[in-house]
Amino acid sequence: MANVILIGTQWGDEGKGKIVDLLTEWAGVVVRFQGGNNAGHTLVIEGQRYALHLIPSGIMRPGKVCVIGSGVVVDLKILLEEIELLKTQSGRDILPQLILSDEAHLILESHRRLDQAREQQRGMAKIGTTGRGIGPAYESKMTRWGLRLGDLLAPDAVLESRLRNLLDQHNRMLVNLYETEPVSFTEVLAELKAAAAIVRPAIRKVPYEMAASLEKNESILFEGAQGTLLDIDHGTYPFVTSSSTLAANACASSGVGVTDIDEVIGVIKAYTTRVGSGPFPVELDDAIGEHLSVRGGEVGTTTGRPRRCGWLDLVALRYATLLNGLSSFALTKLDVLSGLKSIKVCTAYRLHGEVIDYFPSSIEDLEACEPVLTEFAGWDEDISAILDYGQLPENAKKYVSYIEEKLGIKAMLVSVGPDREQTMIRHNPFVG
Numbered sequence: 001m002a003n004v005i006l007i008g009t010q011w012g013d014e015g016k017g018k019i020v021d022l023l024t025e026w027a028g029v030v031v032r033f034q035g036g037n038n039a040g041h042t043l044v045i046e047g048q049r050y051a052l053h054l055i056p057s058g059i060m061r062p063g064k065v066c067v068i069g070s071g072v073v074v075d076l077k078i079l080l081e082e083i084e085l086l087k088t089q090s091g092r093d094i095l096p097q098l099i100l101s102d103e104a105h106l107i108l109e110s111h112r113r114l115d116q117a118r119e120q121q122r123g124m125a126k127i128g129t130t131g132r133g134i135g136p137a138y139e140s141k142m143t144r145w146g147l148r149l150g151d152l153l154a155p156d157a158v159l160e161s162r163l164r165n166l167l168d169q170h171n172r173m174l175v176n177l178y179e180t181e182p183v184s185f186t187e188v189l190a191e192l193k194a195a196a197a198i199v200r201p202a203i204r205k206v207p208y209e210m211a212a213s214l215e216k217n218e219s220i221l222f223e224g225a226q227g228t229l230l231d232i233d234h235g236t237y238p239f240v241t242s243s244s245t246l247a248a249n250a251c252a253s254s255g256v257g258v259t260d261i262d263e264v265i266g267v268i269k270a271y272t273t274r275v276g277s278g279p280f281p282v283e284l285d286d287a288i289g290e291h292l293s294v295r296g297g298e299v300g301t302t303t304g305r306p307r308r309c310g311w312l313d314l315v316a317l318r319y320a321t322l323l324n325g326l327s328s329f330a331l332t333k334l335d336v337l338s339g340l341k342s343i344k345v346c347t348a349y350r351l352h353g354e355v356i357d358y359f360p361s362s363i364e365d366l367e368a369c370e371p372v373l374t375e376f377a378g379w380d381e382d383i384s385a386i387l388d389y390g391q392l393p394e395n396a397k398k399y400v401s402y403i404e405e406k407l408g409i410k411a412m413l414v415s416v417g418p419d420r421e422q423t424m425i426r427h428n429p430f431v432g
């Protein structure tokens with residue numbers, strides 16, 4: 001038995017969903033602990049593609065419990081749509097597999113509208129959010145006006161009064177500050193009640209559920225969303241998301257003690273991508289960037305926006321290794337580098353003429369950073385059908401070893417394609 005946290009080490013879209021789906025074979029419980037439907041986690045199982053936004057990526061394995069912890073912001077409309085879509089795609093009703101924290105906060109129509117209005121107001125300085133209401137929902141949580149899933153179980157008068165308080169404030173902002181239409185209290189309430197009737201049996205006290213799983217020696221797999229560089233504290237603020245994306249938050253936001261964690265896996269894409277605005281020192285605006293974008297299919301799972309592409313950034317990855325206390329990493333999309341004559345890796349930054357090896361906190365400094373690059377010989381072979389690590393081209397293995405050496409941790413697996421099967425596990429934390 002092992003309890004494992006898996007998080008993104010870059011700006012999201014590292015391939016977390018694929019790895020979580022794979023590792024769920026050995027876990028009893030999979031937990032999403034932060035973010036919301038800004039996430040887009042893709043699984044490919046026997047050729048069929050599934051895009052999950054809110055439901056944990058362990059869901060395609062029948063019998064595994066999938067938990068949405070208190071740190072997640074939940075849009076019930078999206079949750080119900082996702083349940084319906086999975087029913088159509090897989091022929092299964094996954095609701096009985098789900099546990100939803102009564103402490104998780106709700107995303108309402110007014111949060112979505114505020115997110116979009118604020119982005120519009122920022123104009124050129126926009127963050128490039130997913131427009132899903134994530135920031136405003138966390139804002140309601142922090143100002144202590146938010147509505148939680150547990151409120152749906154309260155008497156009608158309690159739910160109505162909490163909703164009215166929140167919408168009164170939101171509507172004042174929408175109308176007076178952003179000069180747009182208000183949202184309808186009656187419509188939001190009706191939607192909430194209809195959704196509550198469906199999800200009510202899944203709403204539980206998650207910390208007790210987690211304790212019961214630990215008691216039964218069931219392994220827990222924590223599924224991070226977004227990535228370390230989008231973290232609200234340590235990411236490229238203000239071009240970040242509104243939650244803590246780090247491994248440390250897995251415990252707090254699900255109610256599991258930190259002493260119960262055995263391993264922390266960081267998912268690393270073999271190059272770097274970013275969606276939305278913000279500094280990106282390794283970004284490539286040339287034919288190589290195009291190669292990564294096209295071969296890697298780098299289009300956002302949630303918004304369909306093209307992802308910006310660049311070389312692997314070891315300065316950022318060393319920062320992610322220390323911020324998360326990584327014990328190993330999962331390397332994804334190595335196949336995308338096939339066909340490049342030379343592959344470069346950023347080992348330091350040059351900032352105003354000085355070489356630095358730390359990740360600056362100020363976005364102005366990060367904008368001014370130029371990558372110091374080390375060059376590797378590439379490989380031509382298509383590696384997407386290789387199942388044995390030893391069979392990889394020597395240059396591909398050298399690339400992996402170099403990352404291991406620079407980060408001081410080992411690659412527990414290497415992924416060479418989107419399918420569950422296109423993976424070489426070198427060390428499985430669940431089997432010792």
Ligand code: GDP
Nearest residue numbers: 013014015016017040041042333415416417418
């Ligand atoms: P997540 O948000 O971290 O779960 O990642 P996304 O699902 O948003 O983006 C990763 C994309 O890469 C998805 O389309 C995956 O199907 C795909 N993918 C994952 N691993 C690999 C891999 O090793 N090789 C290739 N070519 N694609 C991969």
Ligand code: IMO
Nearest residue numbers: 012013038039040128129130225226241275276
């Ligand atoms: P997964 O889990 C990549 C980015 C948005 C934007 C910023 C803030 O699939 O890796 P938000 O809507 O969260 O307020 O937007 O964060 N972003 C992501 N980028 N992958 C994600 O999730 C992301 N979730 C948010 O593009 O730049």
Ligand code: MG
Nearest residue numbers: 013040041301
């Ligand atoms: Mg994604």
